[in-house]
Amino acid sequence: MPTTPRSLILSLLLGAEARGDGALGVRELLAACALFGLPENSVRVALARGVAAGLMATPRRGCYALGPQARPVADAVGGWRGLQASLVDWQGDWIAVHVGAAGRSDRPALRARERVFGLLGLAEFERGLHLRPDNLAGGAEALRLRLQALLPEGAPAGTVFGLRALAAGDAARAAALWDGAALDAGYRDTAARLAAWLDAAAALPPETAAREAFELGGDAIRRLVFDPLLPAPLVDADARARFVATVERFDAAGQAIWQRFLAAARTPRPTV
Structure with a gap:
């Protein structure tokens, strides 16, 4: 929140x-x-x-x-609404971003870069080298453009390139950068919590419904926005798809609740 x-x-x-x-x-x-x-x-x-x-x-x-x-x-x-359409089949290759030349002394720039890297699902494989699976439409070029758009003006984005043919041990180490089991549990638990709230929402007072819809929906959308969008078998892609569908249903209900709340807020209160 x-x-x-x-x-x-x-x-x-x-x-x-x-x-x-x-x-x-x-x-x-x-x-x-x-x-x-x-x-x-x-x-x-x-x-x-x-x-x-x-x-x-x-x-x-x-x-x-x-x-x-x-x-x-x-x-x-x-962009979370187009999340599923942004995914392509994973062939085992990676997208890499090397930031060794960017330095680590500028703390504000470093924090901004770390936030953006988290938003793009990049994890540090070795000092200065960040990876993510190459399963997003557009590959390295699209990720390069997103980095440039999200980073503060003048902040170095690093060198973005495709990476393939990792040794088996390195590929296993790269796959272990994310906690797939925790991500899967998050998909299932959050979807269940949203569905349960939707079942009970009609009985809530309007102000309570608006506040809780905002809080729960905001948390779920943040989970999607910062989800690394890993491919199977690193995560349960079907569980993620079901989670996305539940968030879409919840968002539609929440938007309707907020339209009613804001319409009431626009209406001047009668004077006594």
Whole structure:
């Protein structure tokens, strides 16, 4: 769950974009943030600073949308819906990124690179050498372009290349970089938790349903966004496909709940 006004607002704006709303008004954002205990003053400060940083834009007075500086990450997060279509059959080859020349002294740049590498499913095989299975559409070239788009401007992406014919021992060591059993358990457990919530959601008060749908859906989508998208036999690809289908069903229900909540927030309260 987002814990700061800025991260929560950005998540709300991303959800609004996915619903086709495009922008949210101040009244809607204040009502949504109040669900999570965020005070109005903190929300207004976050909005002003977000606009100044380019993370948010004001397409019209009193309304906010995602800004240009938020676009690369927003696109990466929103891409979870096309996850299954991005996978291709794995032939046993790897994509490698060598960052030895990039250095490790610039701590902020190093942290940014590690976050992006995690987003792309890259794991460190040896110092300065990161690998992932070559099972994504577009191969090394597509991953190179995504690295360049996600890293801060001027940050070195390293050298991206295809890698094949690893020795049997090295291939086994590479496959062990990820905990496949933990990933499989996460697919099954999270799908079951989402399905159980959907079965009980109709009995929840609107505010509770909106908050819990946001929290549970956000956690599930983060799992997908940061999933390394490993091929079989490294993970149970069928369990992941079922998990994705459950998240899609949950997201559709959550979007409907939030549309109703925001519609109520837009309606002025009658004066007494």
